[in-house]
Amino acid sequence: MPRMSMIEAIRDAMDVKLGQDDDVVVYGEDVGYFGGVFRCTAGLQKKYGTSRVFDSPINESGIVGTAIGMGAYGIRPCVEIQFADYIYPAYDQIVSEAARLRYRSNKDFTCPITIRTPCGGGIFGGQTHSQSPESLFTHVSGIKTVIPSNPYDAKGLLIASIEDDDPVVFFEPKRLYNGPFDGHHDRPASNWSKHPLGEVPEGHYTVEIGKAKVFREGADVTILTYGTMVYVAEAAVNETGINAEIVDLRTLMPLDIDTIVQSVEKTGRCMVLHEATLTSGFGAELAAQVQERCFYHLESPVVRVAGWDTPYPHAQEWDYFPGPARVGKELKAMMEA
């Protein structure tokens, strides 16, 4: 099976859908001729023409707004917001329009659009190239929120998102584009060609939206996480020797609560881990649900480990980022609680 980076897997997903379905179009800032600042669409304009893959003006509201109009017409745009930090100008279109069309029109109009956007830090991008705003979308009824952690899932979930008849915000942890990253920024970077999850089948397949995956089985504590933090959790587990079960959520909305409850009921402890700012992050929702549903199984409080409640600082990136040391320390503390 071919090995792909996450960038290649994402590109391949669009390639497959562009090839299969004339109704799929791909656009965004620098997405056309150049192929995207992260190269996720490289070569696609050449292959499918400027009517299917093209550049957009620098207006994120326009990118999403036109996509909604196209969806209402009946085609399936898959658009790129260059960085998740720049999705806010499109927030009104996403919240007030994309999320509401089906409901308010009693399904007279629907919104089969996909909004791809790179998120997360770890690339020295400073405050405006590092954010993880996923929880801002999970609060909005009508939106699906997806965040893969490896090339295989990225391709399968992106194809599923493009085929989904509802709007999907598809977050791409940019620190994982080239390889798994465990938070040890001072060690040599590894890449997907050496990792089993870099194995990506050719052609069409999907990974179901709304299904979590047990990334690592374990007995003593459950770590609920997603995106880059999956590998940070793995590193912390390896380094502490604590036998944790790591659940890669993959989709935040709709949430796979069954997998979560099953794991926490088994382990009796739960850590929630994400890179986004702590307060009102998606970890809050997870902690709230876990304590509600697993209260009598919990031996200690659900612990949240997350980005601090500050803007994402440039130089202090590795102090901000919840790396394996911080996770390991909290894991140990939990096991003693």
Added chain:
Amino acid sequence: MPRMSMIEAIRDAMDVKLGQDDDVVVYGEDVGYFGGVFRCTAGLQKKYGTSRVFDSPINESGIVGTAIGMGAYGIRPCVEIQFADYIYPAYDQIVSEAARLRYRSNKDFTCPITIRTPCGGGIFGGQTHSQSPESLFTHVSGIKTVIPSNPYDAKGLLIASIEDDDPVVFFEPKRLYNGPFDGHHDRPASNWSKHPLGEVPEGHYTVEIGKAKVFREGADVTILTYGTMVYVAEAAVNETGINAEIVDLRTLMPLDIDTIVQSVEKTGRCMVLHEATLTSGFGAELAAQVQERCFYHLESPVVRVAGWDTPYPHAQEWDYFPGPARVGKELKAMMEA
């Protein structure tokens, strides 16, 4: 002491500050000559002139963007977003700019602005005149989020917000504008002139941002809530006879965690109640913190009662709204848990 409606109290707060401080300006859509669609600024333009109180173009990003510029210049704008449902076009300015100025410039520039906006349902306003988006702001480091539940607090908190050197999003539960509302929409509406919290001192006073208030003392369960839901909670308590302590949070960020922990440690049970959509609502943050901090005092899981995870429907308003019946039922279930 004069009795005021919440509208009058809010107007009075702006009147006091406009009178005291030449640097205070007030603007927003229909805010000037007309005095606002809810009349919160009625008479202020006449009193202070068009340079201090004026109409804005229908561009919420422009309203907040100009306010940020004014704040950077050194004055204190207090702007109105006509409905909280229309704050999304300004979301980028609030998140990327207002919230970040102080931090990113190492306090070279600051953002002493107040953004007032009516929130919540119960007035048959349909999907776009009923929303409660407060949790979307609590996730953003650098913003303060305030939501009063009565005329006294409204005036004191609004003055404090205008005087605050950081940006404040000030939510006004519009269903409370004229009187307390306990969710019994089929009973005659009461108004503030008959309620002790309608007593509002003349002139300048503040209510401290970041301090919750125990609205009703009780021993058996803590209800954490804010805005309109304070009175719904009160009604449910009266109707069920359950001796609940009702905490009116008043400020969501920064949160008065001490008052919360103290209450929950006393009662051993906790309900979180808000009108906003459940998933990733501010209740998630509250539940997460309470279970983390009060784990060993909790006799049952923290329960969240909130608006359903749908858009706010027009005709089904009272099915959507978490009224006293729903709250009472959940309270009883909790006490049996």
Added chain:
Amino acid sequence: MSDYGPLKFHVPEPPGRPGDAPNFDGIEIPEAGSVRRPAVDSKAADMKELASTMIRVLNTEGEAVGEWAEGLDDDVLLTGLKNMIRVRAYDERMMTLQRQGKTSFYMKCTGEEAIAVGFRAALSKGDMNFPTYRQQGLLLSTDYPMVDMICQILSNSRDPLKGRQLPIMYSSKEHGFFTISGNLGTQFIQAVGWAMASAIKGDTKIAAGWIGDGSTAATDFHASLVNASVYKPPVILNVVNNQWAISSFRGIAGGDHATFAERALGYDIPALRVDGNDFLAVYAASKWAVERARRGFGPTLIEWVTYRVAPHSTSDDPSQYRPKEESSAWPLGDPILRLKNHLVARGMWSDEQQVQAEAEYNDEIRAATKEAESYGVMGSGASPKDMFDDVYKEMPRHLREQRQKMGV
């Protein structure tokens, strides 16, 4: 810098406020027939003056004059008059329902009927409008069942939108009427996107965006013009300049010293400025822009100059912010009266027919209202069961749980 005086802050004020005499001196009204009609493939740069003047066809004698009067179909005019009468009668009746407490809310388009009705007459089946709340005329010019419209207003058990939307926020894909949004401006850019899709697919359908003068200030107005400028999709960008945005006059949208049509020129988009109370001008300009779009020559922005005679909505009282007599002083007159006079002058219509048409529509509306009310009125119709459907195509687990919790 001491030789510079202190700066002054400028806030535009309308020429009249309550108590003042109405004043429309600022509205320049060219002679009917005085504006040329360029070819539909003209470049924006070659027709700039059409953004600053006003296309008018009916002169004070009720005659149709000038280039824009050519090739107008008499049937369309007759049908247009009837549809306008129908719209006005509908508005009156719905207001009554609101006063009777049978619905929570209503918005009239009095005085603006020619715009939606005339524009609709130029469209073909399959074209899509992205309307605001003041284009009921688009839907009332089609065979969309009036009963369904009233059921939406009443939020009753036959409301096609299941009570989920505020009254007046209709939706009918079948009838080329996009689901109305409460958020201003957001649909304008969606119209551009819809038209882009039509072009991408090599279709022949066109889209029309709608926005008010006040809402041109909104964020997505610019997104729309930029995208229309770049991709040249088959879209007509309609700006209904009815002089007011709730209590704010056009100057608060920056429309006091430049026209809204002129905005388009900076984006290389051709623009027409049209007497919106002149049905013939509306229809002629619409046909021109529709032909231009469908022939692949790209977008047109049209500013329709009109006046919001009615209050903003049933929650509004304009006597608080504008001269009482302003609406009757509006110099472009009543669109229904003007078209009627034209048709009467040409012997195609009579006062009797007018009275009869009014009576017929009143009867139709009365009957439709009666039928609609049989499905319930506000507060007695829509079911909480429906509340959890259609948030997503398939109901996710958490919504099933919530529905269960609610016990429905």
Added chain:
Amino acid sequence: MSDYGPLKFHVPEPPGRPGDAPNFDGIEIPEAGSVRRPAVDSKAADMKELASTMIRVLNTEGEAVGEWAEGLDDDVLLTGLKNMIRVRAYDERMMTLQRQGKTSFYMKCTGEEAIAVGFRAALSKGDMNFPTYRQQGLLLSTDYPMVDMICQILSNSRDPLKGRQLPIMYSSKEHGFFTISGNLGTQFIQAVGWAMASAIKGDTKIAAGWIGDGSTAATDFHASLVNASVYKPPVILNVVNNQWAISSFRGIAGGDHATFAERALGYDIPALRVDGNDFLAVYAASKWAVERARRGFGPTLIEWVTYRVAPHSTSDDPSQYRPKEESSAWPLGDPILRLKNHLVARGMWSDEQQVQAEAEYNDEIRAATKEAESYGVMGSGASPKDMFDDVYKEMPRHLREQRQKMGV
């Protein structure tokens, strides 16, 4: 509808891509001196043609000609040349630091130096710029310490922004330089608000917003023009049209068939279009707009026509998307060379002085860099302790807890 052919989708393409010969036929360049200079209180409507042409002062012989050449101060020209040399030298040196791994990121303004430097020369103390990342010239034209700028680039222990911001995102209130945002366009409307505040307070200070050609497409560009149109505040809205936005040419912002300056006209805002590589034109136009604003006549939009000679940033490789020779084929030349030639021709400057100035600035920058590096380079300077400060004026409890948890 059968007689209508299928619609086609239009996506603008630049005249050249890698492998093609550079082609600037689309850029019309009027004679230097051919454009009139209206009075500063002129109405937008009375000077429309200035948005479509190009104000140029230096002719091919290096002479200053025409109305815009009048009243320019020789000292300003000399200082301007030196500042431009300084900016270019600074850019070169910072690029080297980035290549050496001492900083993570850098952005040059090569070829655009005249704009920021010339504009700054027209401002007074207390005026405020809201710059983008390509206006380092504004700060480098003041006495802001270069060492501090480099410390910001290095995110070291003396970084005035404590390592919190991406390199190049300077802030200095004292020097009229607003804290740069990574978000495009957002500061443009803040400049308008700042100017509104100045007018409200009866001050004499003015504001200047800055935006790139690509970013004119952003949402807040429109908010800015609308608010500037309505309140007429003392603000100058600078559009730096350097033809490219990363890999997208001006056409993707809708700037292929209309000029960016023309956008302003639809908002009743006067606009100038200026040769941005002609220091004399830049300074003259800036002075005009500053005078207009400070005299209370309101906003001006200026489109500066220039070319982004450098890659977008250190993360970019333009050979991937534009002809290699495009930058050397740019018809408006090099702003430094053009001003130098003018001053040499007038006997105010010489080749030797030029070489000497370059050497001096290189020395200055080398020394400043050395000093800055003594406070650390990327990854070795900023302290995690600072991370929790200044989120709010007073640190709230939850941040104190988090800081404690981090153990700093």
